[in-house]
Amino acid sequence: xxxxxxxxxxxxxxxxxxxxxxxxxxxxxxxxDPAYAQGMMNGAAFLAAYLREIGFDHVAVNPTPxxxxxxxxxxxxxxxxxxxxxxxxxxxxxxxxxxxHSDPFEPELRDGRIYARGISDDKxxxxxxxxxxxxxxxxxxxLPVNVRLLIEGAEEMGSAHLEDFVxxxxxxxxxxxxxxxxxxxxxxxxxxxxxxxxxMAALNVTVRGAAKDLHSGRYGGGVPNAAQVLVTMLAAxxxxxxxxxxxxxxxxxxxxxxxxxxxxxxxIPFDEAGFLAGLGVRQGTGEAGYSxxxxxxxxxxxxxxxxxxxYTGPGFKTVIGAVAEAKISCRLVPGQDPGRILDLLEAxxxxxxxxxxxxxxxxKPGVAWPSALPLDHPGLRLAMEVLEEIxxxxxxxxxxxxxxxxxxxxxxxxxxxxxxxxxxxxxxDYHAPNxxxxxxxxxxxxxxxxxxxxxxxxxxxxx
Amino acid sequence: xxxxxxxxxxxxxxxxxxxxxxxxxxxxxxxxDPAYAQGMMNGAAFLAAYLREIGFDHVAVNPTPxxxxxxxxxxxxxxxxxxxxxxxxxxxxxxxxxxxHSDPFEPELRDGRIYARGISDDKxxxxxxxxxxxxxxxxxxxLPVNVRLLIEGAEEMGSAHLEDFVxxxxxxxxxxxxxxxxxxxxxxxxxxxxxxxxxMAALNVTVRGAAKDLHSGRYGGGVPNAAQVLVTMLAAxxxxxxxxxxxxxxxxxxxxxxxxxxxxxxxIPFDEAGFLAGLGVRQGTGEAGYSxxxxxxxxxxxxxxxxxxxYTGPGFKTVIGAVAEAKISCRLVPGQDPGRILDLLEAxxxxxxxxxxxxxxxxKPGVAWPSALPLDHPGLRLAMEVLEEIxxxxxxxxxxxxxxxxxxxxxxxxxxxxxxxxxxxxxxDYHAPNxxxxxxxxxxxxxxxxxxxxxxxxxxxxx
Numbered sequence: 001x002x003x004x005x006x007x008x009x010x011x012x013x014x015x016x017x018x019x020x021x022x023x024x025x026x027x028x029x030x031x032x033d034p035a036y037a038q039g040m041m042n043g044a045a046f047l048a049a050y051l052r053e054i055g056f057d058h059v060a061v062n063p064t065p066x067x068x069x070x071x072x073x074x075x076x077x078x079x080x081x082x083x084x085x086x087x088x089x090x091x092x093x094x095x096x097x098x099x100x101h102s103d104p105f106e107p108e109l110r111d112g113r114i115y116a117r118g119i120s121d122d123k124x125x126x127x128x129x130x131x132x133x134x135x136x137x138x139x140x141x142x143l144p145v146n147v148r149l150l151i152e153g154a155e156e157m158g159s160a161h162l163e164d165f166v167x168x169x170x171x172x173x174x175x176x177x178x179x180x181x182x183x184x185x186x187x188x189x190x191x192x193x194x195x196x197x198x199x200m201a202a203l204n205v206t207v208r209g210a211a212k213d214l215h216s217g218r219y220g221g222g223v224p225n226a227a228q229v230l231v232t233m234l235a236a237x238x239x240x241x242x243x244x245x246x247x248x249x250x251x252x253x254x255x256x257x258x259x260x261x262x263x264x265x266x267x268i269p270f271d272e273a274g275f276l277a278g279l280g281v282r283q284g285t286g287e288a289g290y291s292x293x294x295x296x297x298x299x300x301x302x303x304x305x306x307x308x309x310x311y312t313g314p315g316f317k318t319v320i321g322a323v324a325e326a327k328i329s330c331r332l333v334p335g336q337d338p339g340r341i342l343d344l345l346e347a348x349x350x351x352x353x354x355x356x357x358x359x360x361x362x363x364k365p366g367v368a369w370p371s372a373l374p375l376d377h378p379g380l381r382l383a384m385e386v387l388e389e390i391x392x393x394x395x396x397x398x399x400x401x402x403x404x405x406x407x408x409x410x411x412x413x414x415x416x417x418x419x420x421x422x423x424x425x426x427x428x429d430y431h432a433p434n435x436x437x438x439x440x441x442x443x444x445x446x447x448x449x450x451x452x453x454x455x456x457x458x459x460x461x462x463x
Numbered sequence: 464x465x466x467x468x469x470x471x472x473x474x475x476x477x478x479x480x481x482x483x484x485x486x487x488x489x490x491x492x493x494x495x496d497p498a499y500a501q502g503m504m505n506g507a508a509f510l511a512a513y514l515r516e517i518g519f520d521h522v523a524v525n526p527t528p529x530x531x532x533x534x535x536x537x538x539x540x541x542x543x544x545x546x547x548x549x550x551x552x553x554x555x556x557x558x559x560x561x562x563x564h565s566d567p568f569e570p571e572l573r574d575g576r577i578y579a580r581g582i583s584d585d586k587x588x589x590x591x592x593x594x595x596x597x598x599x600x601x602x603x604x605x606l607p608v609n610v611r612l613l614i615e616g617a618e619e620m621g622s623a624h625l626e627d628f629v630x631x632x633x634x635x636x637x638x639x640x641x642x643x644x645x646x647x648x649x650x651x652x653x654x655x656x657x658x659x660x661x662x663m664a665a666l667n668v669t670v671r672g673a674a675k676d677l678h679s680g681r682y683g684g685g686v687p688n689a690a691q692v693l694v695t696m697l698a699a700x701x702x703x704x705x706x707x708x709x710x711x712x713x714x715x716x717x718x719x720x721x722x723x724x725x726x727x728x729x730x731i732p733f734d735e736a737g738f739l740a741g742l743g744v745r746q747g748t749g750e751a752g753y754s755x756x757x758x759x760x761x762x763x764x765x766x767x768x769x770x771x772x773x774y775t776g777p778g779f780k781t782v783i784g785a786v787a788e789a790k791i792s793c794r795l796v797p798g799q800d801p802g803r804i805l806d807l808l809e810a811x812x813x814x815x816x817x818x819x820x821x822x823x824x825x826x827k828p829g830v831a832w833p834s835a836l837p838l839d840h841p842g843l844r845l846a847m848e849v850l851e852e853i854x855x856x857x858x859x860x861x862x863x864x865x866x867x868x869x870x871x872x873x874x875x876x877x878x879x880x881x882x883x884x885x886x887x888x889x890x891x892d893y894h895a896p897n898x899x900x901x902x903x904x905x906x907x908x909x910x911x912x913x914x915x916x917x918x919x920x921x922x923x924x925x926x
Binding site: 198200202204209210211212214215216217218219220221222223224225227228230231232234235236238240276279280281282283284285286287292293295296299301303304305306307308309310311312315316317318319320321322324325326327329331354355356357358364400401402403 | 674
């Protein structure tokens with residue numbers, strides 16, 4: 001199965017597939033607002049009907065304490081790889097409505113862009129995946145590989161019940177790897193696949209000096225100043241010379257990027273100076289000896305996210321604060337255990353706290369592990385190969401400085417790698433008014449998914 | 464004139480003087496609340512009538528853009544010292560009324576304490592000074608020294624127009640030194656005179672990184688974090704080993720306390736450990752090698768009074784703050800110029816700010832200079848001598864870690880030292896419900912002022 005027949009089918013049927021995408025986009029499946037409960041149910045029902053029509057088996061709308069999760073499978077290719085295709089049918093709220101140039105729930109094509117709420121995140125990319133499979137089913141009577149589907153309805157609200165569902169029903173989701181229709185490409189001018197995300201662990205730090213705020217004249221000089229104690233502790237968490245995190249053990253297990261990885265990053269067209277200037281930053285900063293992309297993609301960080309003590313209103317108040325607080329988060333890379341990192345951070349802050357004060361901690365509930373796909377993962381290599389053919393330039397393996405909850409969760413819970421194969425782009429205003437999806441990317445995507453699935457059948461199954 | 468006759472007069476007339484004090488305390492002369500405007504006028508009129516009755520000349524109720532300032536003088540002792548007696552007729556608001564055990568404007572004697580709003584601050588101590596002068600006038604037909612009076616009505620709201628008045632009318636206030644009926648003694652168990660106060664200068668520091676807050680995942684590691692920059696700068700303002708201020712030039716001109724001064728301080732009965740424990744402080748802190756009283760009274764400080772950056776609400780937000788702010792104040796001692804200290808601080812913070820960020824400053828309007836009376840000031844020596852005779856133990860020269868606006872202003876504007884000779888005590892709840900004045904201190908004070916004025920006549924006039 002080369003997919004040639006399916007490509008021909010797509011040439012003829014693309015308008016019909018697009019009409020179905022528009023129908024899907026007309027459903028106001030907003031997960032975060034209970035006022036859209038009917039839209040959520042309609043969205044799930046629409047997809048279930050479509051999946052059954054295509055030819056998927058065991059299509060089910062599975063209830064959860066939140067929104068329903070759709071599953072289904074086609075397992076008619078014994079010996080071929082099994083993939084789990086992931087997407088979501090919920091969308092962001094359309095507000096503020098008055099900033100839309102067209103009805104958010106009535107798709108409109110303008111200048112090569114389809115405008116609608118959720119069209120880029122994730123209804124368009126999801127219908128790319130399903131449309132490609134319809135083309136294969138229609139032309140070959142089945143798929144070249146085994147496919148399981150997992151389409152959730154709560155991605156825009158944190159996928160609260162997804163992990164429980166996956167844990168409870170491994171038989172519905174077990175696969176060689178996850179192929180995600182969600183997850184935008186980095187830039188419109190460069191074909192990219194996301195291969196890694198950083199983990200995260202966060203902590204609230206509270207320093208206490210005296211029992212109450214004190215007058216800086218009557219007491220100042222001889223009593224602990226919680227703000228002073230805190231800034232001194234926080235300043236010691238980084239090496240002033242290198243900008244590296246100075247918490248003992250923080251880098252244990254972190255493998256410095258090798259020459260090949262660094263060369264690949266350096267080879268990505270990226271105007272670092274222009275990018276930073278666009279953020280209003282006078283000069284990049286961070287761990288010495290690394291570029292912005294290396295700092296953000298490859299290296300772990302410790303950032304102060306919030307700071308407060310004493311009087312913070314207008315004017316002045318000569319007070320010595322009894323309490324000072326900081327919120328700290330660490331972005332983590334492979335080799336780091338989020339819980340251990342918080343242990344190390346608490347130990348170091350405790351050591352740094354002088355005898356005149358006390359320090360206490362409150363951890364942010366939940367941590368995220370770093371995740372990364374090996375660059376030689378066959379599903380990833382194939383995605384890059386298909387992209388290069390379409391765009392006529394090498395696809396780049398890019399990373400995320402942020403956490404990708406879905407990849408992190410499947411990696412942690414099922415040890416399953418995630419290949420992102422989405423045709424939306426990060427600039428498509430997907431959490432803002434006038435969300436759009438590029439028509440060309442929709443068409444590229446349909447063909448790319450057909451090619452991908454057809455070629456995947458010939459590949460060795462990954463370990 | 465030894466004052467013996469005046470003392471006899473006091474033995475007989477103290478009840479009448481006290482009745483007059485009660486009449487004064489019945490006047491609700493609250494300066495901060497316009498609803499008490501009539502009380503303020505009545506308070507000034509009451510005093511003006513009393514001063515004329517005693518025998519003062521040129522008694523005037525001088526209008527200002529705020530509350531009236533009373534002046535008057537008795538200059539009938541040619542060649543004798545001239546003193547300026549200072550006090551104020553305004554009081555704090557009586558709120559919260561429901562916490563008073565008796566009417567705040569109906570004095571009540573209970574257990575040796577007179578309860579009323581303003582009775583300790585400053586109507587009681589002011590009437591001590593005026594009652595003593597009435598005794599001298601009544602028994603000798605005049606005063607042993609020349610006395611000018613300056614009794615203001617806006618002390619509880621910051622003496623806003625006093626400096627302008629003094630500057631505009633030097634002839635009404637010029638004297639050898641100021642003798643203040645205001646300014647409570649430090650403790651009830653120890654006769655003390657306050658001889659110095661620290662100055663103050665304050666600054667708002669703003670650090671800016673990027674143009675807006677950034678996501679700590681998508682950008683973290685490679686862009687400036689304003690909070691991180693600020694804490695690193697602030698931490699560098701103190702020497703971690705010695706606790707001393709590390710701003711270059713900060714201590715220029717500061718004379719380290721000599722052995723005599725330190726011995727005098729060490730000799731003051733003071734339970735430092737108990738005092739700190741009472742504040743909930745685990746351990747004193749500050750400049751190494753100094754006691755609490757030395758740190759608070761003799762040494763300059765730099766304190767962080769407020770700190771804010773990023774997200775400071777409940778929970779977590781993984782944001783990199785574009786802006787971080789700190790409020791800093793310095794308490795200053797003789798030898799330090801508040802404006803120069805701010806110059807030095809700004810220069811050092813500018814030097815400490817890395818190239819990836821910018822720092823800007825907003826100075827608190829107005830600074831206070833440190834002020835100190837030489838320990839050999841004859842007016843001060845005499846006050847200590849009189850106190851020792853009354854209380855049978857040496858009076859101690861104590862200092863204030865805070866600023867005393869009246870002493871600072873007269874020192875700065877007229878180069879005039881201030882001798883505090885008040886018989887109220889810092890524990891008399893003078894800005895709280897159930898303000899009281901100790902009856903015994905009222906009686907001690909009347910006799911002490913008579914003795915003081917009588918002996919002052921024989922003293923050399925200070926330089």
